[in-house]
Amino acid sequence: MHLVVADEAQKTERDRHTYAAWGSPLTVEQFLQREQRLRAHPWSRDTLRTWLLCDGSGRVLTSCETFRTPSYLRGPDGQYTRGDSFVIASVFTEPALRGHGHATRLMDLVATELERTQPGAQAAVLYSDVGARIYRRSGYQEAPAWDWHLPVGQGDAGLQVDSLLEDADVPAALARMRRPDVPFYLWPEAAQVDWHLERERIYAELLRRPRPKACGAVVNASTALWAMMARYGELVVLMLDARSEEDAAALLEAAGAQAHKAGLARVVLWEEAGTMPWVARLPEARREAREGSLPMVRPLREGLPAAADIPFARALWA
The missing domain is CATH 3.40.630 (Aminopeptidase)
Structure with a gap:
């Protein structure tokens, strides 16, 4: 299994699969329009990446998105260091491929890649609609919601x-x-x-x-x-x-x-x-x-507080 950054054609193909999870009450074509417009927005153009976990033949096993957003960590001197945190969204595995740990593997590989390639990375954040258990396996901890x-x-x-x-x-x-x-x-x-x-x-x-x-x-x-x-x-x-x-x-x-x-x-x-x-x-x-959008955090560097001590405004959701 290996990690791939999706191109535009692959993103559109994933949209057709993810419609079942997030498309209602839109039609398929309306959902495709929604996704294209959101990806064309300046914030998405600047911060969004779509990740695919593929097998040896190139078949997509699961996917997610990451959005980069500013974050601030206070040091011992009381001063804040500006860094980047990455909001993980749209984690999706097709029903026939579930139950094999693909999403957990994807979460692990994405976090490792962010730590390796992003010098200012401070945290990975997600808002789980499926509870905390699956993401705890990848080092995420939840905050009260x-x-x-x-x-x-x-x-x-x-x-x-x-x-x-x-x-x-x-x-x-x-x-x-x-x-x-x-x-x-x-x-x-x-x-x-x-x-x-x-x-x-x-x-x-x-x-x-x-x-x-x-x-x-x-x-x-x-x-x-x-x-x-x-x-x-x-x-x-x-x-x-x-x-x-x-x-x-x-x-x-x-x-x-x-x-x-x-x-x-x-x-x-x-x-x-x-x-x-x-x-x-x-x-x-x-x-x-809250029934969904449970905030969860995985530190990407040392010194972060527990998830329960981090404030989450609704504007941070993706």
Whole structure:
């Protein structure tokens, strides 16, 4: 078995296989369009690689993608070293080839290749939809994963905030957000956040449904960014930097109003330690164990903290 970096024809061929896992409710052709557009996005063009595990005859046994994203590791002097972490996505083995350890072998080989070829590599990260067991075999450890489900509202989306944000406002909004004060964290660039908005644009077009009028909001010094997940009828909060309980309530109320106007059923916020007590006191807020997208981390260098001590905003997901 050997590792191959896929070319464009091989990527398209894998798309036809992976449709069964991630294509619904799109048609096959719509899913192929989705994948082509996402790969053409600037963040993907700069950071994406598709990996194939092949046997001696060249047959593909399993595949995955990696996206490079900035990460920061604090040293003994208190200063952060900028590095790269690699988000592993779309791990897929065809049903007839499962049960032979191919995915585990792929995870091991990709991590080894990243360690060998990427001098600034700090961690490999994935968001498992199949639990933790299969990836623990390859040295990944999971972090707790909880969601807050918030109701949509019928109020004025801009009533309690200073301004609503459009797609072009993302770079400035991201720049004003506070970085986590922790030993190690990943931090998305504006192109990565816009990749989530590109997914929103694609699904809005293909499913013929309206997009939310705003992708975030600002109140005082606090900021939120969000995106529609049309497949699930949700507005997901990508990042939330709330400086007070009142600001958190105002930003999430604005998100709920945007969700209502777009015909979405709920707002979903990934739990982070800094805002959890404030969110818990919101009317009708409901905390649920996350069913998928379980954050897992494999260190690619020494000195990283345990996965449970690393914050994961929804914007980091791929």
